[in-house]
Amino acid sequence: xxxxxxxxxxxxxxxxxxxxxxxxxxxxxxxxxxxxxxxxxxxxxxxxxxxxxxxxxxxxxxxxxxxxxxxxxxxxxxxxxxxxxxxxxxxxxxxxxxxxxxxxxxxxxxxxxxxxxxxxxxxxxxxxxxxxxxxxxxxxxxxxxxxxxxxxxxxxxxxxxxxxxxxxxxxxxxxxxxxxxxxxxxxxxxxxxxxxxxxxxxxxxxxxxxxxxxxxxxxxxxxxxxxxxxxxxxxxxxxxxxxxxxxxxxxxxxxxxxxx
Amino acid sequence: xxxxxxxxxxxxxxxxxxxxxxxxxxxxxxxxxxxxxxxxxxxxxxxxxxxxxxxxxxxxxxxxxxxxxxxxxxxxxxxxxxxxxxxxxxxxxxxxxxxxxxxxxxxxxxxxxxxxxxxxxxxxxxxxxxxxxxxxxxxxxxxxxxxxxxxxxxxxxxxxxxxxxxxxxxxxxxxxxxxxxxxxxxxxxxxxxxxxxxxxxxxxxxxxxxxxxxxxxxxxxxxxxxxxxxxxxxxxxxxxxxxxxxxxxxxxxxxxxxxx
Ligand SMILES: Nc1ncnc2c1ncn2[C@@H]1O[C@H](COP(=O)(O)OP(=O)(O)O)[C@@H](O)[C@H]1O
Ligand SMILES: [Mg+2]
Numbered sequence: 383x384x385x386x387x388x389x390x391x392x393x394x395x396x397x398x399x400x401x402x403x404x405x406x407x408x409x410x411x412x413x414x415x416x417x418x419x420x421x422x423x424x425x426x427x428x429x430x431x432x433x434x435x436x437x438x439x440x441x442x443x444x445x446x447x448x449x450x451x452x453x454x455x456x457x458x459x460x461x462x463x464x465x466x467x468x469x470x471x472x473x474x475x476x477x478x479x480x481x482x483x484x485x486x487x488x489x490x491x492x493x494x495x496x497x498x499x500x501x502x503x504x505x506x507x508x509x510x511x512x513x514x515x516x517x518x519x520x521x522x523x524x525x526x527x528x529x530x531x532x533x534x535x536x537x538x539x540x541x542x543x544x545x546x547x548x549x550x551x552x553x554x555x556x557x558x559x560x561x562x563x564x565x566x567x568x569x570x571x572x573x574x575x576x577x578x579x580x581x582x583x584x585x586x587x588x589x590x591x592x593x594x595x596x597x598x599x600x601x602x603x604x605x606x607x608x609x610x611x612x613x614x615x616x617x618x619x620x621x622x623x624x625x626x627x628x629x630x631x632x633x634x635x636x637x638x639x640x641x642x
Numbered sequence: 643x644x645x646x647x648x649x650x651x652x653x654x655x656x657x658x659x660x661x662x663x664x665x666x667x668x669x670x671x672x673x674x675x676x677x678x679x680x681x682x683x684x685x686x687x688x689x690x691x692x693x694x695x696x697x698x699x700x701x702x703x704x705x706x707x708x709x710x711x712x713x714x715x716x717x718x719x720x721x722x723x724x725x726x727x728x729x730x731x732x733x734x735x736x737x738x739x740x741x742x743x744x745x746x747x748x749x750x751x752x753x754x755x756x757x758x759x760x761x762x763x764x765x766x767x768x769x770x771x772x773x774x775x776x777x778x779x780x781x782x783x784x785x786x787x788x789x790x791x792x793x794x795x796x797x798x799x800x801x802x803x804x805x806x807x808x809x810x811x812x813x814x815x816x817x818x819x820x821x822x823x824x825x826x827x828x829x830x831x832x833x834x835x836x837x838x839x840x841x842x843x844x845x846x847x848x849x850x851x852x853x854x855x856x857x858x859x860x861x862x863x864x865x866x867x868x869x870x871x872x873x874x875x876x877x878x879x880x881x882x883x884x885x886x887x888x889x890x891x892x893x894x895x896x897x898x899x900x901x902x
Contacts (some may be wrong), residue, residue: 406902441902444743448897464649467745478736482665494657495744497649539740 394458396422396547396578397443402452404438412438413602415452420580420595422457422546425573427593428582431630435602436582437475440551444472456547468496471545473536475552475582479524485535486511486520489542496543503542510538513568530561537565547578554583566592590622598629605629655750658741662728662758666765673724673762678769681716685709685774688834699836700867706780710861711833713774714795717767718856721759721799722806722824726816729755729807733900742901748894752804756890759800767792780864788863790876795856798883799824804890808899827853832861837869852882 397420404413412435420426428436441447443454445462454461456469479488489510493503511520514534519527527535537553550569554562566588573579583589589596590610597607606613606629610622617625666673689705696704732738741751774780782788806819831853837845848854849870859875862868868875893899 444739445901446739446743447902464651464745464747467743468649470743472739472743474736474739476736478739480661480737480740481731481735482668483661487664491657491661492740492744494660495654495741495746497651497653497745499653 394422394455395419396424396457397580398453398455398458399439399443400453400455402439402442402454403450404435404442404447405450411602413442416602416604418597418604418607420547420578422578423573423576425579425592425594426581427589427596428580428599429584429586429589429596429626430582430599433601434599436599437551438602439599440472440549440580440582443549444470468543469546471540471543471548473540473548473550473553475555477532477536479527479532479535479539481523481525484521484523485516485527485531488524488535488539492539492542498543506542506544510542514538530557533557533561533565537568541572545577547580548572549580551582552584553581554585554588562588586621586623586626596622598626600630649745651746651750654741654744654746655754658746658751658754659757659761662755663761665728666724666758666762673720674765674769677716677720677766678773681712681766681770682773684712685778689778699839700865702780702865703778705778706865707836707861708834709774709778709780710864711831711857713767713770714853714857714860715828715833716770717763717792718795718799718828718853719820719824720766721763721796722803723816723820724762725756725759725800725803726807726810726819727803727813728758729804730810730813730816733808734813738900749891752887752891752894755804756797756800756887759803760796763796763799764792781866782864783866784863784872787859787872787876791856791859791863791879794876794879794883795860798852798856798879798886801883801886801890805886805893808890808893824853827851828857830854831857832869833857852878855879 397418399416399418402413402416403411405411416439418439428439430436438447442449443456443461445467456466459466483491486507489507490503493506498506511517514537516531516534516538519531524532524535533553537550540548540550554565557565569579570592581589581593593610595607595609596613598605606616608616613622613625614620617628619625619628685705685708689708692704698704699707729738775782806816810816830848831851832848837848837854840848855870855875855878858868858870859872859879862872862875
């Protein structure tokens with residue numbers, strides 16, 4: 383279902399995950415029968431403690447793990463298709479920059495393997511370098527960058543090929559206050575221009591301020607999904623932090639109760 | 643949306659090949675020049691000093707006799723170690739994910755990663771031939787045999803490097819395979835002597851060494867004569883190269899070891 387401009391009709395959600403199960407080789411079941419739909423254009427937050435399965439879900443969407451069962455669609459296209467791949471931009475939780483490349487090369491080569499021409503990739507890289515304030519370091523190899531610079535470059539790389547769905551896995555972990563504010567400003571602007579955003583973070587106040595909808599995930603299962611205010615109402619809480627604490631520490635959690 | 647994006651993955655393949663050669667190019671003194679110098683020293687030291695003692699082998703002066711084997715040895719080692727270390731590095735720092743999540747097909751990823759080792763080996767082979775042919779006077783009698791012999795030989799060792807780079811758990815594994823498998827087989831593969839002169843059972847045992855056939859095929863390309871028949875030599879090399887390449891391909895297609 384592709385129109386003449388190579389775009390899927392707006393009705394297809396940005397992300398549609400159905401009955402996704404991931405069992406790692408050591409037997410760990412990180413996700414079980416997981417369903418999640420994110421409409422196009424939404425700023426979506428995925429919250430949960432370490433080990434809940436957030437990164438596993440993201441890796442399943444980005445072709446980085448072998449899915450045990452289930453189905454992933456990106457704007458209506460199968461997650462493994464080249465079209466779906468080209469629409470997703472990922473900034474991983476852990477910084478994974480190519481140590482042989484300079485800042486500029488990191489961006490240009492990324493653009494290259496996402497199918498951009500040299501000319502387009504170079505122009506876009508220059509734009510990203512300015513936006514993320516990397517100009518002074520553009521010819522510096524990545525191992526020589528400071529932690530903050532690496533974070534920025536990681537984000538710039540994720541956005542390099544103009545993805546329609548941007549996935550940010552704890553983009554502000556171990557980032558100082560100023561840079562965090564700066565990154566949020568940029569991400570917000572991106573969202574205003576229509577980009578769909580899937581964000582994981584442990585900064586609950588920021589998630590509340592930024593995200594239109596939030597999913598709470600625990601032990602590989604979705605336990606709640608709503609707007610921040612909807613969640614507050616459902617959990618009779620004053621803040622998202624309180625919601626989070628209740629949802630994560632409630633024993634037994636609603637899903638387990640239902641299954642019992 | 644940009645119309646300049648191609649979705650065949652072929653542009654990605656070119657950029658990936660370019661990335662792999664950029665690494666060789668940036669470190670060219672280590673990756674290309676050093677092996678040429680080392681092998682040239684072998685030719686000068688062994689070839690000329692032993693030429694007084696070992697007069698002729700198969701009708702050729704010793705210094706000419708050893709050139710094809712030394713070129714083969716330098717090339718296969720470069721192809722192997724280039725790919726095993728490049729792929730291992732990419733896995734270990736996890737920047738390979740930037741390629742695995744890109745809109746490219748698995749054959750393009752496999753080919754892209756293999757090209758680096760092949761080009762580096764060809765640069766070394768050409769450089770070494772440019773030094774060795776004038777100083778030793780070794781002839782190039784059968785260039786048409788040289789082409790498939792080198793092509794299959796490099797396919798075999800590039801793929802082997804890629805495979806080891808994908809399976810290796812530590813950096814030592816790639817050195818281990820080089821020191822325990824490749825180097826010994828190269829040394830007993832008839833680089834420095836004619837296998838036909840070995841007593842039984844070494845003569846027969848040499849014929850189960852795959853590198854013997856590769857050395858033999860390359861030597862035939864230079865000297866027009868060798869221990870094993872051309873068809874057998876090229877055939878054995880191809881019979882190993884094709885499954886090795888397909889094995890690497892299977893690793894990219896199935897995601898085994900590359901994706902959790
Ligand atoms: N490569 C792996 N092999 C085995 N288990 C894994 C692997 N990666 C993650 N896990 C496990 O899967 C679960 C979910 O992990 P993850 O998706 O990283 O959670 P989160 O990102 O929410 O912290 C955890 O129990 C974790 O230990
Ligand atoms: Mg995580």
